[in-house]
Amino acid sequence: MDPLARLRLRQSEKWRSFPPDVLPLFVAEADVALAPPIAATLRAAVDLSDTGYATAACGLGDSLAAFAQRRWGWLIDPSAVTAVTDVGVGVVELLRALIEPGQAVVFNTPVYAPFFDWVPEAGGTALKVPLAHDTDGWHLDLAALEAAFATRPAVYLLCNPHNPVGRAHAADELAAVVEMARRHRVTIVSDEIHAPLVLDGPPFTPILTVPGAAEMSASVLSASKAWNLAGLKCAVIVTGSSDMAAVVGRFSPDVRWRTGHFGVLASIAAFTEGEPWLDQLLATLRRRRSQLASLLAERLPQVSWHPPSATYLAWLDCRSIGRGSQPCDRFLDRGRVALAPGPRFGPDGDGFVRLNFATSAEILEEAVTRMARSL
Secondary structure, eight states, X not given: OOOHHHHTTOOSHHHHSSOTTSEEOSSSOOOOOOOHHHHHHHHHHHHTTOOSOOOGGGTHHHHHHHHHHHHHXXXXXXXXXXXXXXXXXXXXXXXXXXXXXXXXXXXXXXXXXXXXXXXXXXXXXXXXXXXXXXXXXXXXXXXHHHHHHTTOOSEEEEESSBTTXXXXXXXXXXXXXXXXXXXXXXXXXXXXXXXXXXXXXXXXOOGGGSTTXXXXXXXXXXXXXXXXOGGGOOEEEEEOSHHHHHHHHTSOGGGGGGSOHHHHHHXXXXXXXXXXXXXXXXXXXXXXXXXXXXXXXXXXXXXXXOOOSBSSEEEEEOTTTOSTTHHHHHHHHTXXXXXXXXXXXXXXXXXXXXXEOOSOHHHHHHHXXXXXXXX
């Protein structure tokens, strides 16, 4: 992880949204140095002045297919991989092609805040189904999803692994979801951007590997979260049937030109040469998660959580401190630590905050120390 002085030189959203006395742990950017194979690829492109329009024909589908088979045993047809600008654009374009104006789109809350914007942007109406929460953590509420699917929504927008609760949904849960979706004729669009970031617990199950899902599902994923490439703009839609490929075929022809050339090059480098670096990152994230658990127990015992099994995001229950966005505001105003306020992820985020622990041990310790001091 890069030291704070070097991180402060960055000009991304994470490091330019707050004054320099604030530790920013709010947005899902990791404080890592770029993976060497990716850096070398980008330097070579700059040296060649290779800064033109993107083409995914240079191997994006092949590199993803090889990575997915090694990592998850997922067999992808490279020709079924379509490049898009980012996961949000991919989801919105799929929704536009799948729904009629006003049709319902189901998703589970609390969830990544842009879900609430993507659905109306595509002309749909959100049908929110809260996750179940018990002593074992967060998981899909299958009975509530059954009731929602029975109303015949057009699409179920799945988040797997789920942001912000940090869980890769179990294979048997996803099998039950697919069975319900087939029975009620609901198409599944799965945001799988955090797929490479499973730390332990249930392994990542790509939606298209669930029996029966390929005919009515699409996966949207990217190298951007695992290798910290969000600014380079490249994601992919993967389909597994001719029917779903036809949905992608209805996209505007201009969609292909909106992907970043550097994003394609960096993604190929990540999928082909970036696994050793990724494995080192996962080991570091496990250590940070353990460190965070110790710090919270020692200095913020009034905060409870279920340590995430995937992602580098901690979903912290601060309701003993305040409701709504009060805990987040207090940590910022008094502690100078910027976190993401829970209500941004839906009404069931009341009193929660999301903390990004993909940072150095020193920054994480300082952040929790400041949070405790703010109380």
